[in-house]
Every structure is written in structure tokens, then in C-alpha cells.
Amino acid sequence: MKALAIASVATVAALLLLSWAGTARAGAADDLMLGGFRLSGEVEAGVREYIERPPESRRAKFQEYEDMRPGLFLNYLRLSLQKPDGMYGMDLYGTRWGFDDQRYEFNVGRLGLWDMFVEWDQIPHVYYTTARWLATETGRGIFTLPSVRPPLNAHNSAPSLDEIALQTNRGLIGLKLTPTPDVEVTTSYQVIRRDGNRDFSMAFGSPGNNFYGILEPIDQTSHDFRVGVAIAREQWQAQFGYTFSYFANANRWVRADNPCFPGAPAGCAANDFAAGSPITGQTSLPPNNMANTFTGALGVNLPLRTRINTAFTYSLYLQNDTFLPHTINAAITSPDLVLPQRSLNGIVQNFIGNFTAVSRPFGSLPLTLTAKYRIHDFQDNSDQITFPGFVLDDKTLEGARRAGRWSWIRQNADLEGRYQLFAPAALTIGVDWQRWDRNEHREVPVSDEFGAKAALDVTPVDWLLARLTYRPSFLRIERYNSAAHAEHAVAEDPVTALQGQSVLLRKFDEAERNIQSVTALLQFTPLDRLSISPVFGYRWVDYIASSLGLQQEQAWNVGLDFAWTPVDRVTITASYSHEQDTSKMRSRSRPVTGTGATLDFVDFDWVSNIADTIDSFTLNVRTTLIPSKLDWIVSASYQYALGRIDNSNPIIPKSGTAAQNLTATAQPWPAFEDELATIETALRYYFTRSWSASVFYSFQTFRKHDWRTDTLNPFIGPDAVWQANDSRNYTAHIIGATLAYRFGR
């Protein structure tokens, strides 16, 4: 890669020299001409070195989405060819050449007639660099352990994985034609390619059995083809579009050896290596799928200052990959495991309709009326398949299950009126409604949410804008079907039914709730180039009928955005925000006895108060210390997040056995926090109008304390093997220098 970076720099330098040698100067002294085109551009290359570089094991967060290797780099190159009359132009832009996060954009076009664009963008994504793993990948997605399974604590000495990471590469090519100013035709093709691994896991039995942290092999490609036509006349505009999307996954499954079988490795429970346990497990990966989407939209200006917008979208999602077998555990055979059909024949149809009307019908009266209606009909017409039997985690033969299909219809309607009270103040009053029609397979067949809106926008003086919005809403349902989860069950079994969802639970996305929401924005612009914008937001959600489940949510935030250019040479922008999100949930520990009876004791209830508090700060200063000679840039950011989950029992659990009481007893959890601070500063000196050099320094530090991952080893008992994935703390100090050349206009 260093060689490539050097070669890139050399190539660019040669290109520039050739350009310089082969051009003729014409017209203004700043023009560089190449074959009748005005050539301009800039290139910057440099070198980056670390004063302190995080070790490999601590680089996950540092290099999460960036390639931060030291050494030579070609920061960016921009080339522009323009006809002197501006009719034709070509632009090439590339950054971080040769690195895993390089990006290129190419654009060529004839002014006002057509544009062709090509993009290439690479995004690395590093998940973890701390994994330790004993298995060997003997084939793509096949993870093998020694045939004599070692004791589980041997996984703590397993070799480290360099990184668990993904590389996403995206290519896009497109064309936009504007044969006349009111007609536009666009077409594009995009391919996204993902390669690498992601952290994954595999269970080998029912709850309480062992699991093994493994990798998900990622070899995925998405193809997107789009074409669209837009016609715009003075009184109406129309658009039509089609999108074809195809997702291809080269891996249909992942297999991993069971660390607890065969044999009876120390650290495993007896149930983990009972007769019939799986030696190897197999989990499915996302299947290939495709989507066809047709859109049509029309906007019409009508009399009485009325505007109508309508849009319709029809999407067809298809998936028909061949099923995997129920299990690869040869010890489990049954006629019930014969697949009733080879694939899902998956078909989902989405129909979305939108209608918006905006009108100011009363000429002299400053009243604007808006009506909106939207319907989204999601119809899952895939085959509804009943399996006579299934295998739980490659270990246990179980009874029949039916795969339900969840279709729904969502409707929204809004009505609002905006009245200009007097010149600087406008009041908006509105009502809205949302209905979910879920079929009988979810708990709430029909829900209605009624909302209102009151908004005031005031500009009492030129330099002050105030926006205040209040939105209450109320969701009500007809009935909550606690037995909806029985959709999967084929045979009626009262005992099993009771082991299902608590009848007291109300799932938060379907539960009755009252919401109060307020947002406020002030924007002070006492000077043309000074803007101060404090913001405030508050949201309170009360789940009024939820005996169990989410009870309340509260979120509030205050923030400030600041931008100031006191003199031409200095620009300062800054922002700060403080947020607090809290929620309260109530649940109940529901043990099952040996005879299958489910115990529902009131004193087995437990409550969690969950709170996330985040402070964020950013600052950017750009200043010209010496006009046309010396610029200085400083950027800083800081973010601190504190998460708390405080657990308690409203009543001390006493109704069960000692073990059941202990399971139901809430325990304190330590808080978890993370903190990120960055500082970047650069001085740029302009030798001439074309040549400049910069020196830069960059500092980053990340700190995290999370009891759930800080001291996680692959094996900490019992009968579970993780990869010990953790985002470690890091500090980085980087220095560097660059040289930039700008040519042409």
C-alpha cells in the first residue's frame, strides 16, 4: 500500500508536469489550456506519522470507519476541465487514494443538457480487534474445533483474531439528461459489495444450553438499477420511476462445531453433552432477495392558489431460496422433518399512496390550509407453511410450528391551518390521525392514534426567529389479544399457552399511550454573520394501560448552535447539546414448574429505570492569520454518554421456592459510560497562489467503562464461549505535513 501511495503521488506529479509542458497559455494569465479546455485542479499529498498509535487490540473504535495507516498519502486530487464558454465540463475528485476508505467522483456534462457521474466509495468497518478464537475456518463459513474438544477455559488462551471487520465498496454510475429545461431523465446503476466477517453466535440446545461466539461470513452484493423521468410544466409536474434491486449472498449458512460435544469437556454442563447433542450446528444466513419498485407522482397547481401532490408506489419483494434442512445432526431423524415444500415462495407487496393538498383559498386572508393522506398497505403473500416438526438448535425434536405472515395497513391523515396573525407571527393549528390495521396475528388488530399540533413562528424583530411546537397524541386500541403469539402453535395446548406471553404485557409499539411533545428553537442573528440558535425539546410518553411492559418514557434535550464570522478572516462554529432519555419498564419473573405450570406471582414483578445522559460539544475555528499567506484551522469535539439501568422489586419476592425467589430478585447493575474527545489543528502556509504546505496535529481519545464487556473472556463460565469482543480504550497522537498545488483558475 505504501508503494501504491508513492506511485499515486508520482503519477499525479507527472500528470501535472505533462499538463504544464503541453499546455498553451491563453487569455488571462491564470488559464491553463489543454486541447481547448481550461484545466484547473488541486492536489495534496503528505505524510502522516504517529507520536502515539493505539496497539492493534485497541484500534477497533479508532479505525472503525477509516484507514488511518501511517506513511505517505495522497489526500486528494481534483481535476477540472471546462470549456471557456462553460458549456462542457469534467470534474474528477479523489481522496485517500489507495487506502481502504478511498473515494472517487467523476462528473462530466454539458451545461443544462446532460450529466454523467461515476462514484466509487470504500468504507471499512472494523467491529472488534480483541477477539480470541480457537476454531479454524476450514472452509468459508465452516468453523472447526479439535475433534477432542478442549476444556472451555482453553478458549481463553486461543489465538487472537486480527480484527472482525467488513469492507463495503460502492460503485455508482449514472446519467441525467435534460433535453429541455422541463424534462429530466435519470438512470443509474449502483453496486454495493460487502466482504469480511461480523460477530455472530450459535446456540446448541434449548435455553440454558451452551452457545458459541462465532463469525458470520459476509460475501454480499447488492445491485440497484434506477430509471426515472420527470416532466415539469408551469402548472403541473409529473415523475415516474422504476427501481430494481437484487441482493445476493454467497453464503447460505454458517457451520460451527459444538465446543461441548462430543466428549464432556470441563466447563460444560451435563445437558450440553447428553446423548444426541449436535457435534456441529448450522445456522441460516440472509437469503437472496429482490425488489421491484414502481413510483409515480403528480403535482398540479389549481385555482385558488391550491397545489395538489399525489404519489403512488408499488413495491414487490421476492425471495425464494431453497430451504436448508431442519438439522445437520444425523442423530435426529423423523418423518416430521420432511420439508412440506422446498422454499418459501416469498412475495411481499407494498402499496403506498400519498395525497397532499395545500391551498390558500381566501385571497386576502393569510390562511394556508393543508390536508394530507397516506396509506401503506404491506401485504405478505408468502406461503403460510406449517412444519410438522422442527429441531431446536440442532438438538431436540419438537412439535409442529406454523410460520405466520404479518401483513398490515397503516394510514395517516393530517389537517392543518396556518394563519399569519400579523406580519411577524404565524400560528399553525392541526390535527392528525394514524391507524394501524394489523391482522389477527399481532396483539392489536386495530389501533388509532389521534394527535394535534400547535405551532407558533414569530419574527418580532429582524434578528430573532422563534419557533415553538406542541404536539400531543393519544393512541387507543379496541382490544389487546394476549394470545396472538399462539400463531406459531398448531396444536391447542392450554399448559403451553400459559407459558406464552403474560396476559398483562402490552408491547410498546401497540400499547395505548399518551404523548406530550414540545420543541422550541430560537435563532438570534443580531449581525449578518452571527447566528446563535438555542434549541429545546421535551417528550413524555405514558403507557397508560400497560400493567407490564414499557411504562413511561421521557426525553429532553437542550442545545445551542453558534456561528460567527467576526471579520472576513475568522469563522467560528460551535454546538453543544445535552440529552437525557429515561424510560421505566415493568416485567415479571415467571418460572415454570416441573409439571409445566407457569407461576405468576405479583411479588415476582421487577422494575428497571433506564437512563441515558449524553453531553456533546463541537467547535470549529478557521482563521487567516496572515492574509493570503497563513491559515489556521482548529476542530474539537467531545462527547460523554452515561447509561444507567437501575433495577428493583416493588415487593420483595417470597412466593416461590428459594431458587425462584432468587431468580426474581432484581440486582443492581453498574452504570456504563463512554467518552470521545478529538482535537485537530492545522497550519497552512501559502508560498505562492498555487503552492501551499501544511502541518497538522490530531488527537483522539476514547474511554469506555462497561461491566458487560470490559473483563469478558471467551470463557468465564458456565457453558458459554464468547469471543471476548470489546471496544477498548485508545489514545492517538498524529502529526503530519502536506504539500498542495493548485493550478488553473
Add this chain to the structure above:
Amino acid sequence: MSWRWTALAVGFIAVGTVVGVLLMLPASTPAQAPVTPAAPQPTATGYVGSETCKGCHEDQWNKFATTKMGRLMLQHPRSAKEGMGCEGCHGPGKEHVEKGGGKGVGGMITFAKNDKTPVDKRNQVCTTCHNKGPHLFWKGSAHESRDVPCTSCHVVMENFTPKHSLARATVIDTCGQCHVKQKDQQLRSSHMPLREGKMTCTSCHNPHGTISVSLLKEPWPNATCFACHADKRGPFLWVHAPVNESCSNCHDPHGSNHERMLKVAKPRLCQQCHIESRHPTSPYGRDVSSQKFVLGKACLNCHVNIHGSNHPSGFAFTR
């Protein structure tokens, strides 16, 4: 791996360059002859022509002439409207000139913050031409209905940014003028690559108005996510119902301090909807028996295919 992708990228660019150069070769007959509309008649319509404007506003004229709009309107207008040049946006200038100039004199639209012209009138100037594609649903959109002027986000008179003529250096900074919370969410430990420059607000949103909720570009929220995460699109054999309805039931796409941008830490997020018997319902703690359900991936230590499974035995999303 990198060198192959670099080679592919270079090849991509090379092909594009060749095609571009070929396309740039002048055709024997131009596909479209530029329109040269007749110069506006000053006395009849109140227009004085852009050259008159240049007489006093040369600095602005020169900056505007380098922009795409400026090159079109001042040098290569395609229609009579574009041929009006400066006055196509700022209004007829005769009265302004006759009264000796000055801010707002003669009813000129300045587009400044203190412009007396109502915001909807100012925006109407822009939407006269910018009324298709991403701007089709401007009328009635969230920003339009709150009288947000186009110039709140865009600077038209000069190339302040390489693309889109933004009012601030980047898209995120422009949106962050008002949406401070969402802007600062990009700093969260679990985030999409916005602060790394790989995505912007407009990767998912169209601030000019859309048919979808929250100004999302795709027809419905999940389709926005599927544009990059098509592996979650399905349809799957075993469906996790809230996933089907909205990814934002569980995820906060702007950023979170919980892994995978979850709104609430696991296992509590799952336990808000799952109070079946046995293990989903226990409060757990730091004891050994709780570890499997709290540490690492928590519930997803076993229920790994949580977005849906196509495995015949995957009804609990463990396969």
C-alpha cells in the same frame, strides 16, 4: 484485497474518462441549440438586463457567474425565464435603478434574512425552476409549512461549497443549524459513518420534501434502510413482526451509546416486549447464572437471526 479494488476503481474512472471525453466531442449538429432569448424590454416590462446590474454589483455578478446557475442564466440561458438573469430571481430592476439603488429599493427581493418579502414569495422564485425531481414535494413539506426559506440552507450567489451551494461547509453543519441534537448524535459511540465523511443527512433524507415520513428519500422508512442493508429486506420464513413494521422500533439511526445503534441496552430492549415464561422474564444481574443473558450479545447470543430467519427450524431466530 485493496489493490484489486483500487485497480477496479481506477478502471472505473478510466472508462468514465474515455466515455466522457467522447461525449464531450462536439456533435456535427448540436442536440440542442442554446436559446438566446430576446433581451427584456426595459421600458415595457420594468427589466433593465443583467449587464445593468453588473454596473453596481460587479463583485456579486462575477462570483455568481462562476456558479452553475450563473453560467446558465448569464451565459447560456435555455428559456426566457433563465434569460432574465439577475432579474429572474430578484425581480425587475428598473425602479431600483431609477431610485438610485439600495437594499430592497424598488421592490427588489434581496433574499437576506431581513428581506421584507414573505418567505413563501421568496421560495416561489426558487421553485419556479426547481420544481421537479427532489423538489416535487416541496409544497406542504415540513420545512415549507414552517416558512423555512431556501436561503436558510443554500447560498446561491457563490460556490461556497463544491456541491449543492450550501450555507455551511457541510450538509451536516447545514442541517445542524436547527437539528442540533441529530447533528451531535453522530459523535455517539455507535454511529453510521457520518463524521467520517462517508454519509450525510441527505444519504437518507430529502429536506425538500418527500412522500415518506420524516423526509426520508425512499417510499417508507424500512426501504431507506434496505438501500444499504438489503440483507434485512426478506421476506423471511419466520418474521419478527416489529422489524417488518419499522427498523426504528429498536434502532436510532442517528446514533446511540448502545451497540448497533439500539435505543435501549440489551437485554432490556427485548424484555420490553417479551414476558414469556422462563428466561426472557428474569431481571438478571452479575451472577454466574445471568451471564449468558446479559454479557456479550445478550439475547442475541442465541437468538442471532433477530431480523428474521429463513431456516425451517428458525422460528425462535436461533437458526
